[in-house]
Amino acid sequence: MKLDRELDGLLVVSLEQAVAAPYAGLLLADAGARVIKIERPEGDFARGYDAGAGGQSAIFAWLNRGKESIRLNLKDADDMAVLRSMLRRADVLLSNLAPGALARMGLSGKALRKDNPGLITCAITGYGETGAAAKKKAYDFLVQAESGICSVTGTEEIPSRVGVSLTDLSTGLTAFSAILRALIQRGRSGQGADLSIAMFDVMADWMNLPLMAHRYGGGAPPRTGLQHSFIAPYGAFWCKGGAQVLLSVQSNREWAAFCHDVLQRPELTSDPRFADNPVRYINRSDLDAIVNDVFGKLERGAVLDRLDRAGIANATLNSVADLSEHPFLCNASAVIGGTEIEVAALPVRSGPDTPTAVPGLGEHDDILRREFPGDP
Amino acid sequence: MKLDRELDGLLVVSLEQAVAAPYAGLLLADAGARVIKIERPEGDFARGYDAGAGGQSAIFAWLNRGKESIRLNLKDADDMAVLRSMLRRADVLLSNLAPGALARMGLSGKALRKDNPGLITCAITGYGETGAAAKKKAYDFLVQAESGICSVTGTEEIPSRVGVSLTDLSTGLTAFSAILRALIQRGRSGQGADLSIAMFDVMADWMNLPLMAHRYGGGAPPRTGLQHSFIAPYGAFWCKGGAQVLLSVQSNREWAAFCHDVLQRPELTSDPRFADNPVRYINRSDLDAIVNDVFGKLERGAVLDRLDRAGIANATLNSVADLSEHPFLCNASAVIGGTEIEVAALPVRSGPDTPTAVPGLGEHDDILRREFPGDP
Known part of the structure; x- marks a missing residue:
C-alpha cells in the first residue's frame, strides 16, 4: 500500500x-x-x-545516486x-542548459516527437525562455x-541569503511534479508535452505571503531574525549555558498555561x-526580557520539559551537527567510488532500503554506447 | 502540447x-x-x-482559489x-490534522478502502506519525x-528565520508529487496507497548540502549574510544611492572580464x-573594498550594464515591492467575496487564464450536502 518504484520501466x-535538474532526476530515479x-x-x-566521499563529492553523491551516467x-x-x-526510446528529456541550447541542436520537443510522439521534455531555466529573461x-x-x-530573510538591519539551495531544490521538485503530471496526461492522450520551469517563477509563487502583505495588507512583514513578525511570544529565547529554544504561544489559553506552568508567574495572566x-x-521587549x-x-532540558508539559509548541535551535544526530532523522546510504556515505533520506520512501x-x-x-548505437 | 487540467475528473x-495541505490542494485544483x-x-x-481582500484574507485566497468548501x-x-x-467516491483524502486524528475517527486508509479500494490518503505531519515525533x-x-x-541562514553573528513558509510550501509540493506518484501507481495496480509526509523529513533532505559539508567536508558552511561562503567575488555590493547589486564571478576567465570591463582596472588581473x-x-575584504x-x-543601472556587457551573472537585491512590479513576474487573478486580487501565478500554467x-x-x-447525502 505504499509507493514501490511506480515509475519502473x-x-x-x-x-x-x-x-536543480539533478535533484529532479534523483526524484525520478528514486521513484523507479x-x-x-x-x-x-x-x-x-x-x-x-x-x-x-573518499576523494569524490558527497554533495554530488547525494544528488546523483541511483542514476546511470555517460x-x-x-x-x-x-x-x-x-x-x-536514446531520445527515440525515452519517455522524458530533462535538462537545465542555457535557454535555447537544445533547440539549436535540433532537439526541440516538437522535432523529437516526430519519431517519439509520447516524449515529454522538461527544461529548467532561471527566468524563462524568451526575451530578456532568457538572457x-x-x-x-x-x-x-x-x-x-x-529582503524578507535576516535581521532588521541585514538581509540574508537562505542557507540552503532553496531555488534549485524547489524548482527541481516542481519539475518532478510537472513531469508526473505530463505522464498522467500522456496516459490519457498518448501525447507528450513540453514543460518549461523557471526558478524565478517558483520563487515568486513561494513569495505570495509577503507579496499579499505588500499588495493588500499594508506592507511586507519586517525582517525579525529569530522572532516572529506578528505573534508574541514566538521565537528564540536563551537558556542557561547559551542554548536557544523556540516557542510559540498561539492563543490566550496557551498564554495562561505558559504563565502558570512555564514561567511559573501566574500574576502575568492579569498583566x-x-x-x-x-x-x-x-x-514584546518587556515580554522577551521576562522570558x-x-x-x-x-x-535547556528543563525549559523543554516545562513547555511540553504545558502543551506549548517548541523547538530547539539546532546546528547542522545537531541535525546530523537528530533522533528523528532518517538516513539513506549512497556509494560513490567504493565509499559509502549517509545522506538524509528522501521524505517519501520507495523500494528497498x-x-x-x-x-x-x-x-x-x-554499456550505454552498445545499447544505444547511433545511426549507421 | 502543454498541461491542460490533466487531473480532470x-x-x-x-x-x-x-x-501546507491547502497548498497541496491548490496544486491539485490547478491541475484540474x-x-x-x-x-x-x-x-x-x-x-x-x-x-x-475587501475584508477577507488575501493569503487565504492565494492558497484556496479553485476549491469548493463545506x-x-x-x-x-x-x-x-x-x-x-464523499470518501466513498473520492480519489484522494488529503489532510494536515494532528497525527492519529483520522484513525481515531475511523478514517484510516485501510478502513476507507474497504468501500473504495482505489482511495489514496495523504497525511501531512510535522515530524511523523509514531512515538515522540507524533507528539x-x-x-x-x-x-x-x-x-x-x-543555523545556516543569517549573518555571522545572528541566525535567522527564512522569510517565507519554506517548510509548509516544500511539504505541500512534496505531498502533491507523492499523490501524483500514487495516482500513477494506481493506474497500474488499481490499488490506492497511504502516504505520510513529515515537514521535518522534507527539510532534512533539503539540508543535505550543509549536512554533507558537516559530515564529510570539514564543517557546515558559515552564515555569511549576503556573501557566498566559498566563492569571491559572489554577493551583494553597494551602488551609488544605496541600491545593492549581486554578482558572481565563477572562473578566472570571468575574473579577467570583470577587471577589464566592470571595474575597469585591468592591472588587478595580475594582482x-x-x-x-x-x-x-x-x-575578500580587500576585494570587497575595491568593488x-x-x-x-x-x-545601479550603470553597474548592471557593465556586468551584462562583461557576461558576469548578476541580480538586484529586490524588495517585495520590487518583486511586485518585476517585469518577469506573471500574475494570476483570484476572486474572494467579490474582490479580485492578483497573486503571483503558479510556475506551471494549466488551463485558461x-x-x-x-x-x-x-x-x-x-449543494454539497445534497450531492453527498449521508447514510439514511
Whole structure:
C-alpha cells in the first residue's frame, strides 16, 4: 500500500548539471525510473563541489545516486547520434542548459516527437525562455536576491541569503511534479508535452505571503531574525549555558498555561501589557526580557520539559551537527567510488532500503554506447 | 502540447488548514482535480490571517482559489456521514490534522478502502506519525529551527528565520508529487496507497548540502549574510544611492572580464591577491573594498550594464515591492467575496487564464450536502 518504484520501466534522459535538474532526476530515479545522466566529457562540475566521499563529492553523491551516467560531447556527430538513439526510446528529456541550447541542436520537443510522439521534455531555466529573461544568467543565490526572498530573510538591519539551495531544490521538485503530471496526461492522450520551469517563477509563487502583505495588507512583514513578525511570544529565547529554544504561544489559553506552568508567574495572566496577542506583540521587549530572565536560570532540558508539559509548541535551535544526530532523522546510504556515505533520506520512501550506487564519471559509457548505437 | 487540467475528473477531499495541505490542494485544483475543502464550522483559521481582500484574507485566497468548501462538524454524526459519503467516491483524502486524528475517527486508509479500494490518503505531519515525533507540535518556523536551517541562514553573528513558509510550501509540493506518484501507481495496480509526509523529513533532505559539508567536508558552511561562503567575488555590493547589486564571478576567465570591463582596472588581473578563487576568497575584504569603491561611484543601472556587457551573472537585491512590479513576474487573478486580487501565478500554467474563484465560508454547504447525502 505504499509507493514501490511506480515509475519502473520509464526511461529518462537528463542533460543535467549542478543542482536543480539533478535533484529532479534523483526524484525520478528514486521513484523507479531509469535515469541516464548525460555528462560533458569533463563531467558535471558538481563532481568537484567537495572531495569528502573518499576523494569524490558527497554533495554530488547525494544528488546523483541511483542514476546511470555517460559522457557525450554534443559537438561530436557520433556522440550526438548516441543521444538521438536514446531520445527515440525515452519517455522524458530533462535538462537545465542555457535557454535555447537544445533547440539549436535540433532537439526541440516538437522535432523529437516526430519519431517519439509520447516524449515529454522538461527544461529548467532561471527566468524563462524568451526575451530578456532568457538572457539573464541564474544561480541559486542570484535568483534568491532577484525574487525578493533575501529582503524578507535576516535581521532588521541585514538581509540574508537562505542557507540552503532553496531555488534549485524547489524548482527541481516542481519539475518532478510537472513531469508526473505530463505522464498522467500522456496516459490519457498518448501525447507528450513540453514543460518549461523557471526558478524565478517558483520563487515568486513561494513569495505570495509577503507579496499579499505588500499588495493588500499594508506592507511586507519586517525582517525579525529569530522572532516572529506578528505573534508574541514566538521565537528564540536563551537558556542557561547559551542554548536557544523556540516557542510559540498561539492563543490566550496557551498564554495562561505558559504563565502558570512555564514561567511559573501566574500574576502575568492579569498583566494588561500582555492581555492578548496584539498588546503582547507591542510590548514584546518587556515580554522577551521576562522570558529570557526565567529561561536563563534553567538548562535547556528543563525549559523543554516545562513547555511540553504545558502543551506549548517548541523547538530547539539546532546546528547542522545537531541535525546530523537528530533522533528523528532518517538516513539513506549512497556509494560513490567504493565509499559509502549517509545522506538524509528522501521524505517519501520507495523500494528497498539498500545502499544506492552513484555513477562514476564514464562508468556506463561502454554499456550505454552498445545499447544505444547511433545511426549507421 | 502543454498541461491542460490533466487531473480532470478526480475528486479530492481535503481536511486542511493553514498552509501546507491547502497548498497541496491548490496544486491539485490547478491541475484540474475537483477539490472539496472541509472546514470546521468556524472556518479554516487561515481565513483570519489578514483582511486585505475587501475584508477577507488575501493569503487565504492565494492558497484556496479553485476549491469548493463545506463546513462540517466531525463530532456530529450527520456531518460525519456526509464526509463518509464523499470518501466513498473520492480519489484522494488529503489532510494536515494532528497525527492519529483520522484513525481515531475511523478514517484510516485501510478502513476507507474497504468501500473504495482505489482511495489514496495523504497525511501531512510535522515530524511523523509514531512515538515522540507524533507528539511534537509543528509550525513552519519551529520546524525551520529544529531542522537546522536557521543555523545556516543569517549573518555571522545572528541566525535567522527564512522569510517565507519554506517548510509548509516544500511539504505541500512534496505531498502533491507523492499523490501524483500514487495516482500513477494506481493506474497500474488499481490499488490506492497511504502516504505520510513529515515537514521535518522534507527539510532534512533539503539540508543535505550543509549536512554533507558537516559530515564529510570539514564543517557546515558559515552564515555569511549576503556573501557566498566559498566563492569571491559572489554577493551583494553597494551602488551609488544605496541600491545593492549581486554578482558572481565563477572562473578566472570571468575574473579577467570583470577587471577589464566592470571595474575597469585591468592591472588587478595580475594582482597575486586575486590570482584564483581560493586566494580571492582569502583576500575578500580587500576585494570587497575595491568593488564597493568602484560601484559606489556608479548608479545601479550603470553597474548592471557593465556586468551584462562583461557576461558576469548578476541580480538586484529586490524588495517585495520590487518583486511586485518585476517585469518577469506573471500574475494570476483570484476572486474572494467579490474582490479580485492578483497573486503571483503558479510556475506551471494549466488551463485558461481566467480569474479563479475562492470559496466563501459555507459557500457550497447546501449543494454539497445534497450531492453527498449521508447514510439514511
